[in-house]
Amino acid sequence: MIELKQVTKKFDDQTILDAISTRIPKGTAFGLIGSNGAGKSTILRLISGVYQTDGGEVLLDGKPIYDIPDQKRRVFFVSDETTQFHSFTIKKLADYYKHFYPRFSYELLETMLKSITLPQHKPLSTFSKGMKRQAITMLGVAARPEYLLLDEAFDGLDPSMRKLIRQILIDRMVEDEMTVIVSTHNLAEINELCDSAALIHDSKIVFSCALDDIRSNLHKLQLGWSTKAPEYSREQFEALGIEILRFEKQHSIYHLVARGEEDQLREKLAPMNPTIFDLIPLTLEEIFIYELEVLGYGCYKFDTEA
Amino acid sequence: MAATNSTQKLKSPFLTNLHLELRQNLLFAILISILHFTGLPLILHAAKEIAILDQREMPVPEEEYLLSQSLMIFGALSLIITLGLIIVLSVKSFSYVCSKARTDMIYSLPMSHAQRFFSTYLSGVMLWLPAAILSAILSMNLYQQIHFEYDVAYESTLFILIPLIELWIYTMIIFCVNACGKLHAAAITCGVLAFLFPILLFMAHYFVLEMQSGRFYENIYYLMICISGPPIYFVESLFGSTSYIDMLDIGSLFLSAAFNTLLYLGGAYLLHRKRKAEYAGSAFPFRGFYGFIQFVLAGFVSAIYIIVILDSLRKLSDCIPYFLMAILLAMLTLIIFDFIGDHHLRNMKKRISRYVIFTSAATAAVSAFLFTGGFGLPKWIPSADHIQAVSMDYGNIEIPVTDPRIQEALSEAHKKEIALNQTLLTQEVLEAYVVNLDYKPKQLEVIYQSGTNTAIYYITPEDSISQDLLNAIRQSEAYADTYCSTLEQILSSNCYIRNAFSYDHYFPAPSQEDIDRILAAYRKDLTQNHHLNQYNWSPVYGLSANTRKGHLEIEIPYSCIHTVTALEEIFDRSIVIPDEIYMVDAEYCGKYNTVHDILNEAEEHGPSADWKPLTVRQLKELMPYLMCYDYFDTSRTLPFETSRTLLFVLPEYLRTSDAQIFALTREGEKLLETMLS
Known part of the structure; x- marks a missing residue:
C-alpha cells in the first residue's frame, strides 16, 4: 500500500502540495485527476522517489521510498516527457531497464510489442508521440513492478490503442497484482480503468475514494411540482441539510447537483413533497466539473451590469 | 506464465550503473585512450628524433625534420582533442541534472544518490585515467631519453601531474554541472572557477605578498592550489615574474592538486546529494554557491580595476570615487552574468540589492587586502621565543639549522637586529629582482617557522649580522651536511650511465663504497677549509664531467683536494683534470x-x-x-x-x-x- 501522510511539496516559495494525505491500496487502479498544475505529476514523482517531500512522508508498505533503492525497485515511473529516450531503441531501453528491474520480462515485452507492432530497432526519436508513449508504457509493464505510475500515459493514443493498453494493464493487475496509478485529464480512462481516484485542486485533495462511492455520493436532481411551483431558494434546500453544488431553476423545474446518497436525498426532500423526483447519475467528468466549480475553478461569469 | 520465469539475478545498483555507463561510453574510451598515446608521447618522441638529428655532425636536410615536426603538430592536436573529449565526457555523464525529462528518468531508477553519483563518476574516470597514466609513464621515459645527459628523473615526474590535471578538469566540470541547473550556467561557472578564481588568488599573492616582500611564498602557493586547483600553475607562468614550478617540490604540488581534486569531488557529491530533481532548468539553484560565484566575479573586476589604478591611489580620500567606479563595474559584470545565466532578469529590486551587497563586500575585501598589504602578512614578525625551526637559504640551498648554538645566536640576532632590519629588503632590490629575472639577491635568507607561520628575512651579512655569527653558520656541521647530501644525491643518481639513447661512452656508476669514500673526503674538505664554504660558488674549476664528452659532471671546487684525490683514484683519472x-x-x-x-x-x-x-x-x-x-x-x-x-x-x-x-x-x-x- 502506498500512503501519503501530510505530504507537503514546495517549489521555491510556491506550495504545490499542502499537507495532503491519502492511501492507495495494493492491487488497485488509482486515478489522479485534477486541474492543470494541481500537483498530480508531483504526487507521482514523490511516490517514485524522484522528488523529496518538504514535509510529511511517502510510504510504500510502511517504509519510505526516497533514496532507498530496494523500495524504488518496486516502482516504475512513466513520465509525461519522452524526450529523454530519443537516442534509445526499444531493445536498448529494455536492456537498460532489465539491469535495474530484476523481474523485467523480455517475453512479456515481446508479446505486447507483437500486438502493437512497434519497430524495436529504430530510435525512439523516429517515433510519433503516441508510439513513444506506447513503447515506454510497454517497457514499464515489462519491468513488472509492484507499482506502475503512469503520468498522462494515454495522451496521444488512438482509441484502439487506449483500449489495448488498458487491457494489458488490467491483465497485469490480475496476474501480477500490480498496482496502477494513473494521472490523466481523460476522465473516461479513469472511469474505465480505475477502482478509486483522488481529485486534487489547489494543493489539496478534494476527495480520495472509490469511484463507486464518488458516483453514488453526488447526484443531479430534477424536482418538479404538479401545482404552481413554489418559490424555493438555494438556502431553503440547504436548510434541509442538503449540500448543493449547483442550483438552477428553469420554468417550474429545479435542477440541483447535490451531495449525498439517493435514499438520504429522498428522505431530506420529502417535506417539500415534489411530484417529480428524477435522480440522474453523473459521469465522472460532470463530477469533476461540479466539484471544481464549487472551488471556484473553471467559472466564467459575465458582469451583466457592466 | 513465461514472464515470471525470466527474473534476473540482482546486481548492486552501483555496479549495474557502472557497467551500463562503461558500456555506453566504450567508443569514447577507445578514442580517448588512442589519443592519449598519440598526444604527449608522440610529441616527445618527435622531440627525441629532432635531438638525434641535431647531434649529427653533418648538416641535416630540412626534409629530415619534416616528419618529426608533423608528428609534433599531430601530437599537439591529439592533446587538445583529448582534453576536449574529457570535457565532453564529464558534461555528458551528469548533463541529466540539467534536463527535467532525463532527471525524471534517472532519479526514478532504483539507485541511491551516492550509488548514482559515484558509479557515474567512476565510470568516467575508468574510461580514460588508465590510458592517461600509462601515457604519462611513457612520456616520463621519453623525456629522460631526450635529456639523457642530465639527471631529469625528478623533473620528469612532472608528467604524472598531467593525468592529475585531467582528473581535476573532469572533477571540476562535474562539480559545476551539479552546482547548476542549466548547461550554459555550468559553463560560465567552470570559467569562473578555472580561470577567474585562480587569477584572483594569483593577484593577491603576486601584487601584495610577492611585490611587498620580494619572496615567493611556497606554502601560500600550495594553499592556493589546494583552494583553486592546478590552473594557478599556468596563471603564474603566464603572468608571474618567473616560472615557479621548477623551484617547487613536485610531491607537494601533486598533493595540493590532489587535495583540490578531492575537494571538488566531495563538493560535487554533496551538491548531487542535496540537489533536488526540480532544480533542473534553474540556472543557479544553490544560493550559497551562486553568492560565491558572484563574489568572485565582483572581486575579480574590482581587483583588476584597483590594481590598474593602484599607483595613483596614495591618500584614502582620493580612493572613494575609484571605489565607486569599481563597484559599478563589478555590478555591471554581475548583471551581464545573470543575464547570460538566466536569460531574463526577474525580481530586479531583489537582484539590485544583492548586487550592491556583493559588489561592495567584494570591493571592500579586495581593497582591504591590497591596501593593508595582505593584512600585514609579509611584515609579520614572529616572537623569537616561539621559534620552532630555523633554516637558511644560501645560494638556493635550504639548510636546516639544527645546531642549538646557531639557533640561539640567530634568535638573539632576531631579537636585537634582524627584527629591526627586516626592511633591509629595499625597493631597489625588489625592482632589480623584477626587472632582471636572473637576479637573485646575494643575501642570506633566514626563515623562521613558528607554528604554521613562516617569516623570511633577507640579511645582508655585513650590515645586519655579525661576522662571527655568519662564520659560525658557515662553519657549522649543518652546512657541511647539506653539501654532502647534495653530492651524495648527484653521485647516487646514476643518470650518466643509465641511458640507451647515447653516442658516448659512459663510466660505471660509483659503488656505494666509492660514494662513501668521496663523501668522507668531501666532508673533510668542508670542515678543514672554511674558505671553501664561504666561496663555494666560485670554484677554480669544476670537475668537468660533461656527459657529452663522457664525463661525470660534479662541480667541486678545486680546493677540495681530498675529494679531488678520491675522485681521481676511483675514476682512474677519467675525470678531466688538467695536467x-x-x-x-x-x-x-x-x-x-x-x-x-x-x-x-x-x-x-x-x-x-x-x-x-x-x-x-x-x-x-x-x-x-x-x-x-x-x-x-x-x-x-x-x-x-x-x-x-x-x-x-x-x-x-x-x-x-x-x-x-x-x-x-x-x-x-x-x-x-x-x-x-
Whole structure:
C-alpha cells in the first residue's frame, strides 16, 4: 500500500502540495485527476522517489521510498516527457531497464510489442508521440513492478490503442497484482480503468475514494411540482441539510447537483413533497466539473451590469 | 506464465550503473585512450628524433625534420582533442541534472544518490585515467631519453601531474554541472572557477605578498592550489615574474592538486546529494554557491580595476570615487552574468540589492587586502621565543639549522637586529629582482617557522649580522651536511650511465663504497677549509664531467683536494683534470692595471711569459698554504694588498669566469719559489 501522510511539496516559495494525505491500496487502479498544475505529476514523482517531500512522508508498505533503492525497485515511473529516450531503441531501453528491474520480462515485452507492432530497432526519436508513449508504457509493464505510475500515459493514443493498453494493464493487475496509478485529464480512462481516484485542486485533495462511492455520493436532481411551483431558494434546500453544488431553476423545474446518497436525498426532500423526483447519475467528468466549480475553478461569469 | 520465469539475478545498483555507463561510453574510451598515446608521447618522441638529428655532425636536410615536426603538430592536436573529449565526457555523464525529462528518468531508477553519483563518476574516470597514466609513464621515459645527459628523473615526474590535471578538469566540470541547473550556467561557472578564481588568488599573492616582500611564498602557493586547483600553475607562468614550478617540490604540488581534486569531488557529491530533481532548468539553484560565484566575479573586476589604478591611489580620500567606479563595474559584470545565466532578469529590486551587497563586500575585501598589504602578512614578525625551526637559504640551498648554538645566536640576532632590519629588503632590490629575472639577491635568507607561520628575512651579512655569527653558520656541521647530501644525491643518481639513447661512452656508476669514500673526503674538505664554504660558488674549476664528452659532471671546487684525490683514484683519472694549471703572480704584473686586464690579455693571446705553468701535483702541494682571496672581482687594481697574490686559470678555459685569486701564506711563498726554481 502506498500512503501519503501530510505530504507537503514546495517549489521555491510556491506550495504545490499542502499537507495532503491519502492511501492507495495494493492491487488497485488509482486515478489522479485534477486541474492543470494541481500537483498530480508531483504526487507521482514523490511516490517514485524522484522528488523529496518538504514535509510529511511517502510510504510504500510502511517504509519510505526516497533514496532507498530496494523500495524504488518496486516502482516504475512513466513520465509525461519522452524526450529523454530519443537516442534509445526499444531493445536498448529494455536492456537498460532489465539491469535495474530484476523481474523485467523480455517475453512479456515481446508479446505486447507483437500486438502493437512497434519497430524495436529504430530510435525512439523516429517515433510519433503516441508510439513513444506506447513503447515506454510497454517497457514499464515489462519491468513488472509492484507499482506502475503512469503520468498522462494515454495522451496521444488512438482509441484502439487506449483500449489495448488498458487491457494489458488490467491483465497485469490480475496476474501480477500490480498496482496502477494513473494521472490523466481523460476522465473516461479513469472511469474505465480505475477502482478509486483522488481529485486534487489547489494543493489539496478534494476527495480520495472509490469511484463507486464518488458516483453514488453526488447526484443531479430534477424536482418538479404538479401545482404552481413554489418559490424555493438555494438556502431553503440547504436548510434541509442538503449540500448543493449547483442550483438552477428553469420554468417550474429545479435542477440541483447535490451531495449525498439517493435514499438520504429522498428522505431530506420529502417535506417539500415534489411530484417529480428524477435522480440522474453523473459521469465522472460532470463530477469533476461540479466539484471544481464549487472551488471556484473553471467559472466564467459575465458582469451583466457592466 | 513465461514472464515470471525470466527474473534476473540482482546486481548492486552501483555496479549495474557502472557497467551500463562503461558500456555506453566504450567508443569514447577507445578514442580517448588512442589519443592519449598519440598526444604527449608522440610529441616527445618527435622531440627525441629532432635531438638525434641535431647531434649529427653533418648538416641535416630540412626534409629530415619534416616528419618529426608533423608528428609534433599531430601530437599537439591529439592533446587538445583529448582534453576536449574529457570535457565532453564529464558534461555528458551528469548533463541529466540539467534536463527535467532525463532527471525524471534517472532519479526514478532504483539507485541511491551516492550509488548514482559515484558509479557515474567512476565510470568516467575508468574510461580514460588508465590510458592517461600509462601515457604519462611513457612520456616520463621519453623525456629522460631526450635529456639523457642530465639527471631529469625528478623533473620528469612532472608528467604524472598531467593525468592529475585531467582528473581535476573532469572533477571540476562535474562539480559545476551539479552546482547548476542549466548547461550554459555550468559553463560560465567552470570559467569562473578555472580561470577567474585562480587569477584572483594569483593577484593577491603576486601584487601584495610577492611585490611587498620580494619572496615567493611556497606554502601560500600550495594553499592556493589546494583552494583553486592546478590552473594557478599556468596563471603564474603566464603572468608571474618567473616560472615557479621548477623551484617547487613536485610531491607537494601533486598533493595540493590532489587535495583540490578531492575537494571538488566531495563538493560535487554533496551538491548531487542535496540537489533536488526540480532544480533542473534553474540556472543557479544553490544560493550559497551562486553568492560565491558572484563574489568572485565582483572581486575579480574590482581587483583588476584597483590594481590598474593602484599607483595613483596614495591618500584614502582620493580612493572613494575609484571605489565607486569599481563597484559599478563589478555590478555591471554581475548583471551581464545573470543575464547570460538566466536569460531574463526577474525580481530586479531583489537582484539590485544583492548586487550592491556583493559588489561592495567584494570591493571592500579586495581593497582591504591590497591596501593593508595582505593584512600585514609579509611584515609579520614572529616572537623569537616561539621559534620552532630555523633554516637558511644560501645560494638556493635550504639548510636546516639544527645546531642549538646557531639557533640561539640567530634568535638573539632576531631579537636585537634582524627584527629591526627586516626592511633591509629595499625597493631597489625588489625592482632589480623584477626587472632582471636572473637576479637573485646575494643575501642570506633566514626563515623562521613558528607554528604554521613562516617569516623570511633577507640579511645582508655585513650590515645586519655579525661576522662571527655568519662564520659560525658557515662553519657549522649543518652546512657541511647539506653539501654532502647534495653530492651524495648527484653521485647516487646514476643518470650518466643509465641511458640507451647515447653516442658516448659512459663510466660505471660509483659503488656505494666509492660514494662513501668521496663523501668522507668531501666532508673533510668542508670542515678543514672554511674558505671553501664561504666561496663555494666560485670554484677554480669544476670537475668537468660533461656527459657529452663522457664525463661525470660534479662541480667541486678545486680546493677540495681530498675529494679531488678520491675522485681521481676511483675514476682512474677519467675525470678531466688538467695536467697543467697556469698561474700568474699578481704581485709582479706591473704592466696590468686590473685583474680584468690580465685575463683579457690571456683570453685573447694565450698565456704570456708572466704565466707560469704548474702541475696538479704542485698545486696540491701548495694547497695547504693557499687562502681563497675573494670571489672574482675583475675590477680590482693590481697589485693587491696581500703580500703575494696568485691567479690561477685553467689552460683550456682562459676566460675571466674560470679564474680565481688566491693569497699565499709565507710558507707557501717559499714552497712556490722552490717549485718555480
